[in-house]
Amino acid sequence: MSLKTPVVILNFKTYLESSGEKALDLANALESAGEESGITMVAVPQAIDIYRIKEETNIPVLSQHIDAVSPGGHTGSNLFESFVASGIDGTLLNHSECRMTLADIAEVVKKTKEAELISCVCTNNIETSVAAATFSPDYVAVEPPELIGTGIPVSKADPEVVKGSVSKVKAINKDVKVLCGAGISTGDDMAAAIELGAEGVLLASGIIKAESPKDALLDLVSKI
């Protein structure tokens, strides 16, 4: 599956403002901002909220993580096949708050390809972006962990990590798109990211905690 670039991917994480009934509100804000702006907007809710959001909205949905488990006895996990049954369009993998082993990233990226789902592998620097690119996921999203949740945008605080990831990832596989995250919340931040070669952004608290997430999303894409 392919999404029109640039993309805006909103990681709902586990905030009260993005859980349960409010996860649905946030998904509706994304859908509405996407329609008004013409920019692809993607929701990344908690696993437990996915089914309902897919039932009641019409936007692309990624899961936040998928365990590398096969059918069997794995109490507490959700099966890859269960995510597919719930209607996901793809998944984030290896987020800094949910790091995966090298072997598990390889395995789940492979499963997403077989199921024709979108894969977005999160990384923390240029070196890990390059390694992730060898698996040919759809996206590599580079996020320096020290900037996550700070409001200091990576596209301004550390432009080299974005530029370097873009050039080195493309040298491995030109079809892998690079996103950037950490601290992104305004139109200027996103414009700077695109300028550096990113084909989209990965966001969270800056939008989730905004007074009006829809307005914040429209502002985010106002300068591209």
Place this chain on the structure above:
Amino acid sequence: MSLKTPVVILNFKTYLESSGEKALDLANALESAGEESGITMVAVPQAIDIYRIKEETNIPVLSQHIDAVSPGGHTGSNLFESFVASGIDGTLLNHSECRMTLADIAEVVKKTKEAELISCVCTNNIETSVAAATFSPDYVAVEPPELIGTGIPVSKADPEVVKGSVSKVKAINKDVKVLCGAGISTGDDMAAAIELGAEGVLLASGIIKAESPKDALLDLVSKI
């Protein structure tokens, strides 16, 4: 919340036979067997299937696990509040396939009490059953890990672990009910468990993989 004893708790784990659409079928089998037999039957589906099962059936639902996280940045987890919003009646904790730290068990049991949800802490022997009982959960479910998935019922292979857990757990707190699991699948197995003082059973593959789960459930409760 209180369930009429004895209880039959079916852990769906992550089998293909208990995922997605088939999780719904299995929940319907539980509901139907519960109505016919008059015995309390509880579904424990994957988190991603909970919302749908609560929407479309009318049986008690526990989650398989809840992470001890507070609202915030915990990508890949599901928030306690999200489980509540999805309609769960309670949760298993510390299953042998999803062991938790002592501190996390204490924290999540406390949250379940505050939310008036059912808590069932899984343990592996008499010693850990006693330790878990000090948290005063609704249930302690003792399951020797070496018997899980074997078809060899704990109530016959290791009756002492059941009897010992019952007597020592009751000595800590007489309101904590003891369940037993591992290898339980027939009416004889469950009758033996009740005979030993257990107030219910925790099951999985023996029912999930039965040709007719409903028939297997009816057989299970046929001798009590």
Place this chain on the structure above:
Amino acid sequence: MSLKTPVVILNFKTYLESSGEKALDLANALESAGEESGITMVAVPQAIDIYRIKEETNIPVLSQHIDAVSPGGHTGSNLFESFVASGIDGTLLNHSECRMTLADIAEVVKKTKEAELISCVCTNNIETSVAAATFSPDYVAVEPPELIGTGIPVSKADPEVVKGSVSKVKAINKDVKVLCGAGISTGDDMAAAIELGAEGVLLASGIIKAESPKDALLDLVSKI
């Protein structure tokens, strides 16, 4: 094995000031302060430094943690039997920086008893102290995690957690001794801890980073 109370247990953690050659210096400071004060002082170095400290000093040594693994293929772990061969006198378990599952705590406490080694289970509040006490370790060391490394002593900031742990642990098993940790570094802090019923203290950075660890240790025990 039994240590004369009160005890001072120094967790070396993984500071540069307590690693390699400097771990040996710190163990010598403990030995020397112990001899001068007559108070039992115990070193808790990194696993990799244990053999050398046992060879070159004459103080009780605990390991910081022991994995619950049996002989076999567990690359990256250290075997219980290897710790014994290195000469340890016992071990900390379940430190807040190295939490263990309920089942693993039970298993390793049991192994320490069989090997006649000292066990000290760390806990974070009264509830987990009580649960840990059901395993009958030699010590339960209660440390509210939010105070660790702050310099704010638990014996002053949260005296109730110490008093409550002492009374409730003794109600489970009067032979289990309660220590307290988190923020302890001065003579007043330790005196307050003993006053509350603790039979010793667990310390780390306050001593490790002192200009003279020996002087800091002598100050620590100056008011008891």
Place this chain on the structure above:
Amino acid sequence: MSLKTPVVILNFKTYLESSGEKALDLANALESAGEESGITMVAVPQAIDIYRIKEETNIPVLSQHIDAVSPGGHTGSNLFESFVASGIDGTLLNHSECRMTLADIAEVVKKTKEAELISCVCTNNIETSVAAATFSPDYVAVEPPELIGTGIPVSKADPEVVKGSVSKVKAINKDVKVLCGAGISTGDDMAAAIELGAEGVLLASGIIKAESPKDALLDLVSKI
């Protein structure tokens, strides 16, 4: 640091036969077999046994794993700097029994380079071998997990994973050497591995549990 190829790397894991006093015996067997055969033989003992083996033998020693932690509060870990102080020549990383996150592999490989130590990243298939090679470690050791400990040699059961890893790793960085492991124990197994392009082997139980490890090592290198 560079080792003369081919290399024989013996992972001591956590067997009783390779722990404590017997770890020293095994290191002596390696040293003696290395001297007689002229082949580089490397010991990979448990962390707790490293200091003693470096004191009493004269062979290259790798650790089985190093955590990606910086100096500070990480009870239960061993600091990178402590491994260096104990005299290690390098480390295995990401063994199948001790998998690491992508970010942690990148970080520890970087530290080994700065400290001029040997790094050997274990992988499970061609895809992960390629990803690991992007970090430019000294060695990538490919071991299909399903063959580990079976006695069925990877060099015969799955020659393609060895050949493929060699050709694709060299395409990323020709200086990275490929080793293979899993099931290797005889002279024929090792000769087959070298034939496929491997520059050494990673072994464990086949040698550790041999009646005479030294004789088993001499047999291992007898056909190259």
